[in-house]
Amino acid sequence: MSALVVRVALPVPIPQVFDYTAENITPGDLGRCVRVPFGRGEKTGLIVALPEDADLPVERLKPVIAIQREAPALPADWLAMVEFTARYYQHPLGEVVAMALPPRLRKADAVAGTEADPLLEATPEGREALHEARRDSRALAILRRLAEQGPRRRSLLREEEGAPAVADALKRGWVAPGAAADAALMDGAPELTAEQQAALEVLSEGFGCFRPFLLAGVTGSGKTEVYLRLVQQAIAQGRQALILVPEIALTPQLEGRVAGRFPSARVVSLHSGLAEGARSQGFVQAMEGRADIVLGTRLSVFTPLPRLGLIVVDEEHDASYKQHEGVRYNARDLAIWRARQCAVPIVLGSATPSLESWHAAETGRYRRVELASRAVAATLPRVRPVDIRREKLQHGVSEHLLRAIGRCLERGEQSLVFLNRRGYAPVLSCPSCGWVSRCPHCTANMVLHLTDRRLRCHHCSHEATIPLACPDCGDQDIQPFGRGTQRLEETLAARFPQARVLRIDRDAARTRAQWEALLDQIGRGEADILVGTQMMAKGHDFPRLTFVGVLNADSSLFAADFRAPERLFQQLMQVGGRAGRGELPGEVMVQTQYPDHPLYKCLEAHDFVRYAALQLEERKQARFPPFAANALLCATAPEVAGALAWLAEARAAALPLAQAFGVQVFDAVPMRMLRLARRERAQLLVEAPGRPALQGFLGAWSRLLWSIRPPRDLRWHLDVDPAEV
Numbered sequence: 001m002s003a004l005v006v007r008v009a010l011p012v013p014i015p016q017v018f019d020y021t022a023e024n025i026t027p028g029d030l031g032r033c034v035r036v037p038f039g040r041g042e043k044t045g046l047i048v049a050l051p052e053d054a055d056l057p058v059e060r061l062k063p064v065i066a067i068q069r070e071a072p073a074l075p076a077d078w079l080a081m082v083e084f085t086a087r088y089y090q091h092p093l094g095e096v097v098a099m100a101l102p103p104r105l106r107k108a109d110a111v112a113g114t115e116a117d118p119l120l121e122a123t124p125e126g127r128e129a130l131h132e133a134r135r136d137s138r139a140l141a142i143l144r145r146l147a148e149q150g151p152r153r154r155s156l157l158r159e160e161e162g163a164p165a166v167a168d169a170l171k172r173g174w175v176a177p178g179a180a181a182d183a184a185l186m187d188g189a190p191e192l193t194a195e196q197q198a199a200l201e202v203l204s205e206g207f208g209c210f211r212p213f214l215l216a217g218v219t220g221s222g223k224t225e226v227y228l229r230l231v232q233q234a235i236a237q238g239r240q241a242l243i244l245v246p247e248i249a250l251t252p253q254l255e256g257r258v259a260g261r262f263p264s265a266r267v268v269s270l271h272s273g274l275a276e277g278a279r280s281q282g283f284v285q286a287m288e289g290r291a292d293i294v295l296g297t298r299l300s301v302f303t304p305l306p307r308l309g310l311i312v313v314d315e316e317h318d319a320s321y322k323q324h325e326g327v328r329y330n331a332r333d334l335a336i337w338r339a340r341q342c343a344v345p346i347v348l349g350s351a352t353p354s355l356e357s358w359h360a361a362e363t364g365r366y367r368r369v370e371l372a373s374r375a376v377a378a379t380l381p382r383v384r385p386v387d388i389r390r391e392k393l394q395h396g397v398s399e400h401l402l403r404a405i406g407r408c409l410e411r412g413e414q415s416l417v418f419l420n421r422r423g424y425a426p427v428l429s430c431p432s433c434g435w436v437s438r439c440p441h442c443t444a445n446m447v448l449h450l451t452d453r454r455l456r457c458h459h460c461s462h463e464a465t466i467p468l469a470c471p472d473c474g475d476q477d478i479q480p481f482g483r484g485t486q487r488l489e490e491t492l493a494a495r496f497p498q499a500r501v502l503r504i505d506r507d508a509a510r511t512r513a514q515w516e517a518l519l520d521q522i523g524r525g526e527a528d529i530l531v532g533t534q535m536m537a538k539g540h541d542f543p544r545l546t547f548v549g550v551l552n553a554d555s556s557l558f559a560a561d562f563r564a565p566e567r568l569f570q571q572l573m574q575v576g577g578r579a580g581r582g583e584l585p586g587e588v589m590v591q592t593q594y595p596d597h598p599l600y601k602c603l604e605a606h607d608f609v610r611y612a613a614l615q616l617e618e619r620k621q622a623r624f625p626p627f628a629a630n631a632l633l634c635a636t637a638p639e640v641a642g643a644l645a646w647l648a649e650a651r652a653a654a655l656p657l658a659q660a661f662g663v664q665v666f667d668a669v670p671m672r673m674l675r676l677a678r679r680e681r682a683q684l685l686v687e688a689p690g691r692p693a694l695q696g697f698l699g700a701w702s703r704l705l706w707s708i709r710p711p712r713d714l715r716w717h718l719d720v721d722p723a724e725v
C-alpha cells in the first residue's frame, strides 16, 4: 500500500496538524518522526494519521523531506494518549508530542541500543562445567555469579565480566537466555507485616483489568515495600511496571533500592536531571519492552510500555505531578486514564491523599486499602502544637522547641527544624522611611541571601547587590526583616555550638549531586540538627531522626487559595512523619498562634480522616473541586488593562456556550501576584458541575479563543484542573 498523505503534528503553538505527501508510505509509518518543510525552514514532527484525503487539494501539499525509519515507530496507544492529553488540556498536539518525546527521538537521528538484552541463566551443561572445572576462567566466573544470584541481563554481565567472557560462555552453551519472568527474582526483601500482607492480597486481585486503588498508609507504614511486591508479581507475569514518584523523591537511593531488589530486572529511571542521551535510551528500552520497571517523575507517565501490567503513583497528593508551564497536565490523572486504556490496575499511595482521590474512594470509584500502623516503629510520633502567643521567641524559635532539640542532641539523635522559606530574611527594610527591597519586575520582595551576599527575587530570579544604606533616604541602619533558613541555621548554630547544623534547601542543593551528597551525609549520621524546607518534608527515611520542629506554619492557615489548608495539613503530616520511623520514638512540635484550630487538632490526633471530612464538607458548600470542575483562562500583558480587556472579550464569546453546557464563567480579575517578570497578569475562572460539562464547554470555547486575534504583546493559556486558583 502506498498512501499519499501523511498528517503531521508539529511543535508550533497553534492547535492544528499539517498534511504533507510522501511516497512508499506503509501503515507502519504511523507514529514515526518526520522532517518536513515549514514556512521558510524545516521542522521535525510526528506522523499522527495517514488520512485517505487531505484537507487541501493534494497537489498543493508539499512532500516530506525524510521519514526516520531507523528508530521504532511510537505505538498506537501512545498516540492515543498524547491525543487525549492535547484534547483534555486544550493544548496543541504538536507541542504535547514535543514535550513527551525525548529530544534525540524528536531530532530524527537514530537512537542506539535497539539490541535485545536477554536474561541469561546457567544451563545444565554450565552447572556441570562449574563442578568439574579445574582451572578458573572468566566464563566460569560468570557461571558462579549466575548460580549464586540467579539470572542476569546480558548487558549487566558484559559490564561486570567483560563482553568476550560472556560471548565465550554463550558459545560453550554454558549460559542461555532464560524465561523473561525470571526478572521477577527478588533480593533482600523483608518479611511483610500482617497488615502489609493483607493489603498486598487485596491489591493483587486487581491484575489483568483496570482497577484503581487508593493505598492510604500512615507515614512509615511501608507502602514502598507493598509496591515492590506488586511490581514483582507484575514482572512474574511477564509485564512491565511504571512507578511514578514526586520530583524530589527520585534519588539514587530509591533507584538503588529498587534496582537492588530486582537484580535481574532492567530498571529504567527517568527524571528531569537526566542527560538527553540517557533519557532517549531509557525511553527506547521501555518502548521496545526491554525495561521491566520504569521509575520516574511526572514526565515518565508518557513512556511507551508495550507490556504494561501495573502503575504505581507514590505520594499521589504531591504537587509536583502537576506541570505549571507549557502543557499543564497532571501526571496522576493521566496515569489513571492510561491504566484504564491499558486495562491494568493502578495504585495511588499516600499517607495524606489528595481530597480528590479521597473523595473518589469514599464514593466507591477507587477501592481504599489501608495501612494503619508503622512497619518498624511501635507508634506514630507524638505531635504537639506550641502556643507562641504569650512566649517571647528567640529569633523566632520558642524555648520549648530549643529544649527539645537539646534533649535530642544529648541522646545523640537527629532533629529537623522545618521552615519553608529559604534565604536569610524574606525582605530587607529601612526602619526610618519604610523602604523595602521590592523586585522591580514582580509584585514580590527580594529575599536577602547572606551566603552569597545578594538580594534575589524567588519568582523571576532578578538579583541585586545588598545596598549599604537605604536607597531612598540614605539611612545606614537597614535591617533584615523576618527569617529564612539561613538565619535559622545561624540561630541554631549559636545556641548549640557543639552540634553539626546542616541546611537543606534549594540553595544548598542546587544540583542533583549536591542534593545527593547532603542526603548521604544525613544518612551517615554526620549532622545533628537539620534545617530544611519542603525538600526535607517527604519520602525520606532516617531512622535516627526523632524530633521535628515546625516554624511559621500559620502563614498558610488563612491563605486565599482554597487548597492552601489541604496542602498545609499534608505538609505538616508528611514532615512530622519523618520523626521516629525506626526503633526510636518520635516527637513533633508545631509553633502556632492558633493551637485550637481544627487543623492542628486533627494533626495532633493523626486524624487524616476527620480533617478530610471537614475539608470536603467546606468544599461541598462552596462548590469547589472535587464537587465541581474548574479551568482558568490566564492572560499576561505589559499592563493589566490589556489582559483584562482581552479576557472580557473571551468571556463575552463564552457566555452563549456557557449556558448550553451549564457552566459558569466568572469575571476576569487581576491575579493576586499581579506582576511577574515584567508582565501583568489576570485570569478568569470557569466552574462546571463536572468534568464532562467542562470538557464539552472548553472544546467549543477554545476554538473561539484561537479565533480572537490577541494584541501582539498579549499571551494567554488555559489551565484545566488548575492546582491554584
Ligand SMILES: Nc1ncnc2c1ncn2[C@@H]1O[C@H](COP(=O)(O)OP(=O)(O)OP(=O)(O)O)[C@@H](O)[C@H]1O
Pocket (backbone or CB within 6 Å): 190, 191, 192, 193, 196, 217, 218, 219, 220, 221, 222, 223, 224, 225, 350, 351, 375, 376, 538, 539, 540, 541, 577, 581
Ligand atoms: N515488612 C517490613 N519489615 C521491616 N522493615 C520494613 C518493612 N516494611 C517497611 N520497612 C521499613 O520501614 C521504613 C518505612 O517504610 P517506607 O519508607 O516504605 O514507608 P512509607 O509508607 O513509604 O512512608 P512515607 O509515606 O512516610 O514515606 C523503611 O525503613 C522500610 O525499609
Ligand SMILES: [Zn+2]
Pocket (backbone or CB within 6 Å): 439, 440, 441, 442, 444, 457, 458, 459, 460, 461, 462, 677
Ligand atoms: Zn521578580
